[in-house]
Amino acid sequence: MMGRWMRRIWPFPQAALFVLVFVSVPFLLYNANLKGNDETQFVFAFSSILAFCYGGLRAVHFFPNERNDYGQWLAATPWRGPQRLPFGSVHLVPQDAVVPAVYLAATWWLTDSLALGMTMVLTALISYYLGIAGLCGSKRSGWAGYAIMLCLAFAMAFALTHWLALLFLLPCELFARWGIANSLRQFPEWSGQLDGEQRLPPEWLKRDGKRVRGTLGWPHSVFHPCTPPEPISFREPLLISVQFGVWLWAFIHLTKTLLVRIASTDPDIALQFVQRCYPLIFVLGLLIAVLRCVFYVLSLRPSLSLWGRLATGRLILPSYDRVFLVPLLILAVSVGLTMLGSQLQLSPEWYVPVSVMILTMIAFTVGQSMAEWRLTATCRLTPRWMNNVQSLLETK
Amino acid sequence: MIRVVDVTQHYSVKPVLKGINLEFPEGSTTVIIGPNGMGKTTLLSVMAGTLSPQKGYVEINGLVRRSTAEDEIAIRKQCVYLPDRCWLPKEYTGREFLAAVGQLYEIEINRLLGHAERLVKLFNLTEIADSPIRTYSAGQQKKISLCSALITECPILLLDEPFSGGLDPAGIMALKQLLQSFTRDQKRTVVLTTPVPELVAEVADRLVVINQGEVLAEGAITDFVQQAGPGATLADALQTLVFPETTDHLAAYLSEDES
Numbered sequence: 001m002m003g004r005w006m007r008r009i010w011p012f013p014q015a016a017l018f019v020l021v022f023v024s025v026p027f028l029l030y031n032a033n034l035k036g037n038d039e040t041q042f043v044f045a046f047s048s049i050l051a052f053c054y055g056g057l058r059a060v061h062f063f064p065n066e067r068n069d070y071g072q073w074l075a076a077t078p079w080r081g082p083q084r085l086p087f088g089s090v091h092l093v094p095q096d097a098v099v100p101a102v103y104l105a106a107t108w109w110l111t112d113s114l115a116l117g118m119t120m121v122l123t124a125l126i127s128y129y130l131g132i133a134g135l136c137g138s139k140r141s142g143w144a145g146y147a148i149m150l151c152l153a154f155a156m157a158f159a160l161t162h163w164l165a166l167l168f169l170l171p172c173e174l175f176a177r178w179g180i181a182n183s184l185r186q187f188p189e190w191s192g193q194l195d196g197e198q199r200l201p202p203e204w205l206k207r208d209g210k211r212v213r214g215t216l217g218w219p220h221s222v223f224h225p226c227t228p229p230e231p232i233s234f235r236e237p238l239l240i241s242v243q244f245g246v247w248l249w250a251f252i253h254l255t256k257t258l259l260v261r262i263a264s265t266d267p268d269i270a271l272q273f274v275q276r277c278y279p280l281i282f283v284l285g286l287l288i289a290v291l292r293c294v295f296y297v298l299s300l301r302p303s304l305s306l307w308g309r310l311a312t313g314r315l316i317l318p319s320y321d322r323v324f325l326v327p328l329l330i331l332a333v334s335v336g337l338t339m340l341g342s343q344l345q346l347s348p349e350w351y352v353p354v355s356v357m358i359l360t361m362i363a364f365t366v367g368q369s370m371a372e373w374r375l376t377a378t379c380r381l382t383p384r385w386m387n388n389v390q391s392l393l394e395t396k
Numbered sequence: 397m398i399r400v401v402d403v404t405q406h407y408s409v410k411p412v413l414k415g416i417n418l419e420f421p422e423g424s425t426t427v428i429i430g431p432n433g434m435g436k437t438t439l440l441s442v443m444a445g446t447l448s449p450q451k452g453y454v455e456i457n458g459l460v461r462r463s464t465a466e467d468e469i470a471i472r473k474q475c476v477y478l479p480d481r482c483w484l485p486k487e488y489t490g491r492e493f494l495a496a497v498g499q500l501y502e503i504e505i506n507r508l509l510g511h512a513e514r515l516v517k518l519f520n521l522t523e524i525a526d527s528p529i530r531t532y533s534a535g536q537q538k539k540i541s542l543c544s545a546l547i548t549e550c551p552i553l554l555l556d557e558p559f560s561g562g563l564d565p566a567g568i569m570a571l572k573q574l575l576q577s578f579t580r581d582q583k584r585t586v587v588l589t590t591p592v593p594e595l596v597a598e599v600a601d602r603l604v605v606i607n608q609g610e611v612l613a614e615g616a617i618t619d620f621v622q623q624a625g626p627g628a629t630l631a632d633a634l635q636t637l638v639f640p641e642t643t644d645h646l647a648a649y650l651s652e653d654e655s
Contacts, residue, residue, distance in 0.1 A: 216496055217483035220544065223446065224500040225472035228465065303448045308408040319448075375465040378448030 008088050009058065009095045019099050022050045026107055026116065044116065048123050055124035058096070059131025062088040064187060071188070081184030090132075090180050092173065100124070118162040122169075126152060126159075129172045136179035140186050144179025146239050148172050150246055157250035160257050222299055222381060228371030237364030245357035248284075252277060252349055277348040278341050281355045285334025288356075289327035292363045296323050296370050300379040319378040326367040330359055397422050398552065398585065403442055403452035405435075412438045413449070414609045420602070423583035425575055427596045429638060430606040436589040437480065437556055439606065443587065444477035444554045456552065473501070475552040478545040480560065482537075486530035490521055490540045493529060494547050501548040508547070515543040518570050535562035542571065553578070555588040559595055575599050593634040605637055613637060 010016055025047050062085055064071040070087070079086065100121045107117035129148050137145030155168035216224075252274065259270040302309075302320045309315050337355040341348065368376075398420040405413040412435045420426050428436045441447040443454050445461045445468070453460050456475060459467040485493055491512055498508035516525040519539040524532060529540060538561035545553060559568055572595070578584040579601065590596070596603060596617070603620055605612040613620070617630060624633035635643065 216493070216500075217485050219444075219446065219477055219479060219482070220497050220500060223444075223472070223477065225469055225502075226500055227469055303405075303450060305408055308406070311409040312406075314450075372465045375468040376462050378462065380448070381446040 006095055008093060022054060023103050023106055025050065026110055047120050051120040051123040052127040055127030056131045059128045060135065062090045063135050075188035081187050082181045091177050122159060122162060122165055125169055126155060129176060132176045132179065136183060139183040141179035141182040144175045144182065147175040149243055151175065153246040153250040157253040159254060160261065231369040232364055234365065237361055241357040241360040244360050245353035248356055249350065249353040252352065274348050277352045278338050280352050281338045281341065282334045284356050285330050285359045288359050288363050289330040293327050296373060300374060300377060300381060303378050303380050317378060323373055329366065330362050333362060334359055397457060398443060399455040400443060401452050401455065403449045405438055405442060405449045412609050416611060418604060418611065418614065420585060420587055422585050423579055424602050425579045425586040425600045426602040426604060427600040428587065428589045428604045428606055429593060429596060431638065432591060434607050435609045436606055440554055440556050440587065440589055446477065474550055475554065476545050476548045476550040477554045478541060478556060478558065480556040482541040484529045484537055484541060487528055489526045489528055490516060491525045493540065494543055497544045498547045503549060511547055515546055519543060519567055535564055538563050539567055552585045557589055559590055559592065572599055593631055597630045
């Protein structure tokens with residue numbers, strides 16, 4: 001009876017075995033008299049990995065994906081969202097409380113504290129909501145995905161204060177339910193099986209359209225007549241920048257809190273860490289600039305090599321080199337922001353994230369769109385590069 | 397109509413194309429012929445848009461290559477390019493590959509699958525059409541890459557050495573007949589390169605001779621034959637025009653061998 005009830009979240013016996021291992025790890029290790037500091041950290045690290053895997057698997061296992069047999073079978077049945085899924089629930093149900101409750105009880109009995117148990121429960125929940133955010137983002141519930149990620153960032157920032165972190169996970173649950181319901185309501189349209197576009201026969205549908213285009217080799221993968229996507233609007237870069245900023249703030253805040261706890265006798269350590277965050281602006285600015293360059297010029301080489309430029313005296317090829325203007329601007333702004341922050345001694349905890357948000361916005365919104373530049377730049381497409389791109393796309 | 401206007405291209409400091417001006421009329425099959433390494437593939441790459449010239453431009457049906465994103469997309473819809481060596485998706489079957497390429501060019505699905513079936517039959521690929529491309533021989537890979545260009549149904553085909561790469565006699569014959577039919581019945585524009593003069597007369601109605609990055613001669617095949625003099629064939633004309641030194645080299649080689 002209990003087994004049948006639990007099958008709604010554990011579809012196969014191996015899941016129960018996994019949970020058993022998860023719960024047993026602290027018992028086994030503590031009972032082996034591993035009570036030194038290093039051993040405690042080992043228990044913590046190993047349990048965290050298991051908790052993270054548990055949460056992630058819980059999120060994705062019951063989601064009907066178009067690439068697996070379950071999704072294809074479900075698309076062929078009369079089932080339509082938001083009906084109850086036949087083999088198990090994607091959103092959290094009462095059965096999901098069983099494992100955390102057992103784990104909390106076990107670790108409390110073992111260590112006289114709820115700290116380890118709560119940390120693992122939080123880890124599993126954060127992993128679960130990360131998985132749900134990814135699914136929502138890729139399955140036509142982007143807003144829910146963004147909202148979950150924002151709430152998760154706050155939960156991460158206060159992860160050491162368990163009740164506060166749990167408080168921030170509550171809205172995650174609300175957004176997750178909204179996003180899952182919205183995605184499933186549109187199933188199987190996003191799987192490409194019912195929309196009105198020209199489509200290939202069923203066996204070909206196992207492959208995702210964009211992925212297939214990227215793997216058609218040279219010249220078809222890059223040199224095709226498909227209309228590029230619309231240039232990115234202001235809203236999407238803003239949302240992505242806010243995500244970057246909030247997550248960076250969460251990272252700085254969490255690290256600061258952690259340092260305060262570890263070095264409680266010397267609170268200056270945390271202060272020094274925060275003060276050293278200014279160069280992060282330049283480092284992340286450099287990373288953003290390099291990434292922008294790589295994405296733009298991947299597979300497109302200039303029509304004149306560096307040696308050719310030097311030999312012919314044509315050092316600048318305006319039509320191609322304009323791609324480097326925005327990365328240079330990002331670098332210049334990141335240097336300026338770093339120096340400004342240091343000079344004015346603004347609080348790095350919020351100044352660094354805001355600066356990175358600005359840099360991300362520049363990367364996305366300033367200059368030509370990637371699609372337009374790739375269609376109009378004077379360049380050279382070579383098969384060797386195509387092959388690299390093809391390999392890259394195949395491994396994505 | 398394809399116009400190549402004052403195109404100059406050099407790799408590093410080595411000039412490959414020098415101020416090329418050419419026109420390829422609609423509904424014609426033009427062969428670009430010339431010795432190895434003299435700019436045939438580079439010229440075709442410039443026309444195809446995979447290589448931007450350092451000077452000059454290419455205009456296809458009134459649209460300039462790489463001038464705006466919209467024009468470039470419009471050109472790509474009308475024009476397919478097949479390089480000498482393709483990178484084929486080895487894990488896909490031939491039929492899947494053709495269907496996917498056809499989809500890129502927005503061919504209606506039933507028409508696309510029917511066309512794919514006819515193409516694999518024409519090139520004797522029916523038996524292996526559902527096998528992964530990695531199992532194909534070099535000649536079969538050449539055939540499937542040719543099929544991928546043909547399935548697009550583009551009115552302009554730019555083919556780099558389509559007769560090379562291990563194509564068997566049946567494949568060569570099929571391709572020759574197809575190219576003749578394209579210009580005769582469908583008014584499609586075909587530009588291809590080949591280093592082999594013997595194929596020219598059967599396939600093309602126009603000829604461009606290129607050497608050292610310059611156009612030596614261009615025009616209708618009939619003009620070339622007339623210029624070669626009474627009783628001369630196109631092969632004779634090309635012999636003197638494209639490979640003038642070869643006869644002397646051969647004579648010298650053979651005479652040294654005899655002595």
